[in-house]
Amino acid sequence: MRILIAEDDAATRRTLEHLLGRWGHRVVACADGEEAWGRFRERPAELLLADWVMPRCDGLELCRRVRGDPAGRGVEILMLTARSDLAGVEQALAAGADDYLTKPVDPARLKIRLQVAAHRLELHARLWESEARQGYLLDSLPAIVWAVAREGVITYAAGAGLEALGLEAEELAGRSFRDLFAASPEILEAHLRAFSGREVVVEDRFQGRSLVARVRPLLDNAGTITGAVGVAQDVSNERQLEAQITQAAKMEILGQLVAGIAHDFNNLLTGMMGHVELLQLDAGEELKADLAELMEQVRHGSELTRQLLAFSRRREPGMAEVELGDVCGQAVRLLRRTVKGGMEIRLRV
Structure with missing residues (x-):
């Protein structure tokens, strides 16, 4: 592990540095909390071994600073203190320490504390890795x-x-x-x-x-x-697609219904046209004019039937040139027959 030592007593600092180096750890030793805080900000350590009582910045303040830094939230902090009372332990834990060790330092106890800290760091690393994977999956x-x-x-x-x-x-x-x-x-x-x-x-x-x-x-x-x-x-897109499919089915049913009506209506118009043509053979001039108007309306009905059949998709719609004046004239003649009350209808094209 990368271990940062903050200990103002030179003899204790040298002893800790020697033990930790012999156990295979990478060690940076500092003489007070202020120096240790500066070294931590340069390169965060995995474990901080801090004395409680130090000049410039004591162990409690150093703990608070490390815990307040984003890089220090996962650091293991082991407090060294001559105090063994419960109130002192509670103070250290409240400041952010994970564990404590009383002075003078017992090498065996220190080694056990380091093993526990290393195990917690490994668990934290696995947890962070799992949370990172989970976060990536959830975000995706x-x-x-x-x-x-x-x-x-x-x-x-x-x-x-x-x-x-x-x-x-x-x-x-x-x-x-x-x-x-x-x-x-x-x-x-x-x-x-x-x-x-x-x-x-x-x-x-x-x-x-x-x-x-x-x-x-x-x-x-x-x-x-x-x-x-x-x-x-x-599921908005799915619901929209379902609505489109439902609407298409409705239009298909409507098309079939319209096709049936148009077919029957076309048969009626065919019969009407035949009878009108027979009447025109023996009719007088005045009656012929009325029959011609009737035939025009029958043809107009036939055109409507063609459009209905085109809507029902039984016939392909087509385009043709028309005389706008003729179409408007047909509409005016129809209106004159249906509108009552002495109204006058004029056409200007």
Whole structure:
């Protein structure tokens, strides 16, 4: 291990440096806490061996500084002290020390303490590695993962799905789940059920998206419910695709219905056209004009039938040139026959 010694007594410092070097450790020895703090900031050590009473910066202050530095949160700190009372031990632990050793230093006891510290460092390294892998997987997961304390405060959030919802994990930590899911009553209710010991799967709207959320109780080692943990996946695209498929099926059914109606209507129009043509053979001039207008309307109905058949996909739609004046004239003639009340209709093209 890389060990940093902070000891103002020269004899003790040399003894510690000699023992630790003989046991295979890499050692940096300092005469006081201020010097040790400077060396730590240059290159953090894995273990700090600090005397309690030192000039300029004592062992307690050195512990606080190391623990306050991001690089010092995983450092093992062993306090050397002549005090063996319980109050002194509590002070050292409160300042950030992991263990203590009374003076004069017993080499056997020191070696045991170092073995325990090395074991804790190994466990910490494995834990950090596991958390890093877990964090990478959660951040890459196309979903949202969160944890809520029993008091209702969000304690953890992760997942690649956060970005799609315009959220950030850091902003969610500390927020009330009631505020976050205020507009999502199903997800809100799922948390309350999880607090009572039930696992629930719900689908709800959140931030304008469709989410399928699974919320379950969060238990401690004793099996006591301490909160809830949830996992949600954005299914908006799937629901949109389902809606499109449903709409396409509806349009297909509608097309079949329209095709049937258009086919029957076309048969009626064919019969009408035949009878009108027969009447035109023996009709007088005045009646012929009316029959011609009727034939025009029949042809117009036939055109509507063609369009309905095109809508039903039984015939391919086509394009053709038309005389705009003729089309408008047909509309005016139809209106004159249907509009009552002495209204005058004029056409300007």
